[in-house]
Amino acid sequence: MNHSNRWDSKGNPFEYPTCHLSYKEYAKIISEINTNYELYKNEPYSVHYSVGIDNHYYIYYFENHGFNDYNIIGKFEI
Numbered sequence: 001m002n003h004s005n006r007w008d009s010k011g012n013p014f015e016y017p018t019c020h021l022s023y024k025e026y027a028k029i030i031s032e033i034n035t036n037y038e039l040y041k042n043e044p045y046s047v048h049y050s051v052g053i054d055n056h057y058y059i060y061y062f063e064n065h066g067f068n069d070y071n072i073i074g075k076f077e078i
Contacts, residue, residue: 006071014063014071021072025053029060033070040064049078 006014033048040046048060061074
């Protein structure tokens with residue numbers, strides 16, 4: 001297993017390295033995921049589509065360890 005040296009709020013390691021985002025972009029994406037959490041509730045890995053802070057469209061891949069406990073692992077422009 002390739003741990004990212006990041007842990008969730010319960011002390012469990014995330015499996016993948018974190019895709020680093022600016023503070024503003026991270027806050028925006030986490031807020032959107034939280035708002036739509038019912039879509040991701042039972043998914044250990046998921047995808048979130050959003051318009052980035054640069055007004056481009058992106059897909060964000062993330063590990064889901066529960067509400068507000070995510071590890072963004074990828075960002076790809078679409």
